[in-house]
Amino acid sequence: MSSADLTRFTAAETAAAIASREVSAVEVAQAHLERISSVDGAVHAFLHVDADGALAAAARVDAARAAGTALGPLAGVPLAMKDVIVTQGIPTTAGSRILEGWVPPYDATILTRLKGAGLVLLGKTNMDEFAMGSSTEHSAYGPTFNPWDLGRIPGGSGGGSAAAVAAYEAPLAVGTDTGGSIRQPASVTGTVGVKPTYGGVSRFGLIAFSSSLDQAGPCARTVLDAALLHEAMAGHDPADSTSIDAPVPPVVAAARSGDVAGLRVGVVRELSGEGYEPGVQQRFEEAVALLSDLGAKVVEVSCPHFAYALPAYYLIAPSEASSNLARFDSVRYGLRVDDDGVRSLEEVMSATRAAGFGAEVKRRIILGTYALSSGYYDAYYGQAQKVRTLITRDFAAAFEIADVLVSPASPGVAFPLGAKVDDPLAMYRQDLATIPSNLYGGPAMSLPMGLSEGLPVGLQVMAPTMRDDLLYQVAGALEAALHDRWGGNLLASVPELAA
Amino acid sequence: MSEPAVPYAEALREFEPVIGLETHVELGTASKMFCGCDASFGAEPNTHTCPVCLGLPGALPVVNARAIESTVRIGLALHCDIASWCRFARKNYFYPDMPKNFQTSQYDEPLCTDGYLDVEVPVEGGTAETVRIPIERVHLEEDTGKSLHVGGATGRIHGASHSLVDYNRAGIPLVEIVTKPVAGTGARPAEVAKAYVTELRDVLRGLGVSDVRMEQGSLRCDVNVSLNPPGAPWGTRSETKNVNSLRSVERAVRSEVERQAARLRAGQRIVQETRHFHEDSGLSTSGRSKEEATDYRYFPEPDLVPVAPDPEWVAELRADLPEAPSVLRRRQIGSLGLSELDSAAMVNAGALDLVLATVAAGAPAAEARNWWLGPLAQAANAGGVEPADLPITPDQVARVVAIVAEGSLTPGLARQVVEGVLAGEGGPDQVIRARGLAVVSDEGVLAAAVDEALAASPDAADKVRSGKVAAVGALVGAVMKATRGQADATVVRRLLLERLGVSE
């Protein structure tokens, strides 16, 4: 087996090969580090690669294996992590200049869990600054390029994690999803991305954008791989007060069962048609037809308040962000500018924030500050919370008549770099279909449903809270059928990137 | 620099006061409000910190259940309604000793609302009158860190070359107790304010939720005062911060009444502002104006789940509340067998607990009362401190009383011993040893002193001999002086009369 082949395995296959001593974890890590060296110059998925740490972690897995220790289902599998998740001893910037050079003194709970499960952290992936964006063009460290077409965006904010997986730089990556930051990049890179139930995965150590919406989740090339990572990172965390103290839904078993016979699949009327590209619409209709062929019962559902999801989101998320980002003030960590011993503390704080935050972050801080300010609170933040309640009721009603809901994950294929960067509203509309699940809190997934104009597009599946298993059940069945139709994984047709 | 003032009593004949008090109490929980860090006072700076209380990116809060319990118990002791459901809120403003640049607090959904506290306020003649102070709310929040401004003349940020921040205090659970405006305090708003804070401190101490040490900042007060002409609507209020002793609560209200009265009398308006109280001068200076108030942009804290105290649990806490200090006090005073006037005096002087503790340590009630209302009250007054803050303990006072009872000290010597203790010379026995204080009961030594005194004052001796027994006082004084007060005056008197051949 050449080392290039090792990067082509799924996570499940890699773990099995390591467990059966076909390969060592160090060989697997080495292969991925080489792949990163050869293609990341073109893709720019990573902000920081921790080669030494990865090889040491892989060596520990090999040592455990040699000692006869039972290995977990993902032991030795390489992992990339979005740079919004804190990693002890490894720089963490959240894509922002204001955190340049900051090395966290602690690990996020999910990283502690994944390290414990034997996953091997390769490095940290690029993202829109503080997870605000849909293209990864708002990273302070330059954009990430879509492996399908380097002239196009990989989605955002977690474009780095999705691109790393699509470019075979890592079989698995962790993303975070506040309004679609895992699912929309998955959709435009032909990968599988899941936003778990809010509270299903610990947020401790996730640099907060919007606390009531943020959720970390898996990025992978197959549904089963996503399920394996999901199961390894999920579960109650006493350090996160919003974490749900209940058993993790059986996502791996569901991914493997892949049976949709008799399942009621609801097509959300409000999440298709106007605003969605015809190619996306066409693939979507085919996917729904395929689900029907597989025995699912397709029904149409209406969620009338989804129309207000985008405006409500753009009040709630920036409001919380304006408060969450207040701590970046130059006093304790991160950037400090103009501290000349003459300027006052307020001046230094102000200058640091002016220099350290990018335009999109500033736009949202201003928006959120305004929405929370006295005299406007009820009209903006308060009203948005009411819309959130109505959207939650729409979901509850829809789940009376359907077990899962489906829609396109993004309105179109990956767009060319620069196409929407000066048009915030056009950028915001990328998340039309993904935002409702964040406002509601239920789990949602994007999985590839085919190509439009030669570029991948994703199907979104949404389920009731703590029924993440239903996503995997539907996706497992659909993926098997689509792979039959395509003769394998869509990602097999990603262009060769190596120089 | 000091503003014009109208004397307190005069000001209150001309205007009606309205006062309000906001009290912050640091809870004595073992750990901080939202993390597991040690919450104790006095550690090396920044040693009691972690990612949560330093507000590091990614860190999240978890509510300290014991702090919720303490707050509910405070609410119950103050006869408040306990919310069945409430949330924390973020209070957003930038300040370097606040790690997240928001304080996790409570806004429109406090844990406890609508209570009251009855307090006894001294009136002319030495007795007390009960005043009911209405409580608006009791809520829970986190304390901030502490800034130390270095290099300036004043220790304030203005003019400092740099600042140091200690985050040990950041995240300590803090309970805020807010009164409703208290009108109708007539000529005694300052006395009412002090009585309220005193009573509140005793309630908190009785609950065991805080060590309530004002000098360490675990109990802090903001005092609101306004004045209005009789019958007119309430005036504009000022808020005096940094009031950190019971005495200062009284002084702060007093000085603000005097200052506002002078402005109103001169036809000037009162500015709604925050004022800073200065312990040294007893005066306050203007801080930031509230008329350009900060917008704190409160919103529900999304990192925490709502608090919903179980009614059964609240009922259990209610049933387990300790006796109210006022009830306890009445019972204890009864047990001392002292008069009501004495009791009021002890309460007013803040000496009741000390008297009780001295009695508990073995002293008779009357002796304990005499010490604490007498020489020790004077010492406290002279030093501008509360009797409890004097460097002498009830145990030490009881020891002095016991030594006098044994006959090893005269009352005069006992005073010297107490002076020594207050001067930091050690405990009573140590002071007695170090100063060589002991009753001279060797009659041979005394006889020599008696002879000297008689020889030195033949006139006085003659007077006594001729039947003017009262004249012996001067001779006793001379002997006492000669023995540096260490003789027992009764014995000296007996020896003098014997020598002069006079019997009483």
Ligand SMILES: [Zn+2]
């Ligand atoms: Zn801490």
